[in-house]
Amino acid sequence: MNWIVQTFASSVGKKTMMAVTGLGFCLFLAAHLAGNLSLYVGRQTFNAYAEHLHSLEPLVKVMEAGLLFFAAVHVITGLVLFYQNFTARPSRYAVTRSAGGRSVGSRTMPYTGILLLGFVVYHLLNFHFVDKTGTTIYDIVAAAFTDPVTVGLYVCAMIVAAFHVSHGFWSAFQTLGANHPKYMPLIQGAGLVFSLLVGLGFGLLPVYLLAVS
Numbered sequence: 001m002n003w004i005v006q007t008f009a010s011s012v013g014k015k016t017m018m019a020v021t022g023l024g025f026c027l028f029l030a031a032h033l034a035g036n037l038s039l040y041v042g043r044q045t046f047n048a049y050a051e052h053l054h055s056l057e058p059l060v061k062v063m064e065a066g067l068l069f070f071a072a073v074h075v076i077t078g079l080v081l082f083y084q085n086f087t088a089r090p091s092r093y094a095v096t097r098s099a100g101g102r103s104v105g106s107r108t109m110p111y112t113g114i115l116l117l118g119f120v121v122y123h124l125l126n127f128h129f130v131d132k133t134g135t136t137i138y139d140i141v142a143a144a145f146t147d148p149v150t151v152g153l154y155v156c157a158m159i160v161a162a163f164h165v166s167h168g169f170w171s172a173f174q175t176l177g178a179n180h181p182k183y184m185p186l187i188q189g190a191g192l193v194f195s196l197l198v199g200l201g202f203g204l205l206p207v208y209l210l211a212v213s
């Protein structure tokens with residue numbers, strides 16, 4: 001138990017927890033995106049995919065519990081780090097100057113993170129905690145994206161997700177020690193490709209479903 005307290009108390013420990021849980025989320029996002037791409041194929045394919053997932057029920061429940069645990073660790077640790085960085089600054093200026101070399105993605109991490117948390121709660125209320133009797137998951141998703149406001153909110157949320165991932169991906173590798181000058185450009189490139197896939201892959205889906213509705 002002592003090591004848990006020690007890990008959480010140290011700055012390196014907190015960053016490591018952010019990195020491990022963040023990369024866990026990247027894996028989830030990659031799998032979620034791959035599954036959601038079947039929405040482009042149509043009703044039958046997406047429902048068959050969802051049914052297949054539900055047939056793996058005990059495993060899915062374990063994954064959901066793991067995801068919830070990772071989310072709790074990532075959000076709480078992120079908020080603690082944000083608070084500590086904020087109070088540690090010697091002085092705060094009316095005009096914040098950007099430190100050289102810091103990207104939009106890195107400077108906005110806490111804000112994009114909080115927005116994403118809000119999005120995930122909204123998203124689960126849309127598609128997860130809904131009455132699914134007498135309908136199918138495809139019909140629930142397709143019906144949600146007949147509303148241009150919902151589509152707009154999803155597109156904005158996916159842009160926010162892309163920015164968060166664009167910094168979080170390579171930063172997590174750096175925290176875990178993969179900051180060799182030879183590999184870092186490769187990891188940064190992979191992070192950029194992944195964030196584009198997240199932004200475009202997820203972001204175009206609601207637009208497509210609105211267009212075909």
Ligand code: HEM
Pocket residue numbers: 029032036050064067116120123124127128137141154158161202203205206
């Ligand atoms: C256009 C984009 C997206 C669509 C159409 C979509 C669709 C869905 C659907 C249909 C479900 C419910 C599955 C079920 O309960 O049967 C779901 C669950 C979920 N989605 Fe998304 N999703 C999108 C983007 C995202 C993004 C960007 C995130 C994370 C930032 C996310 C996180 C989740 C989570 C955490 C769950 C719950 C997983 C579970 O309980 O097994 N989704 N999504």
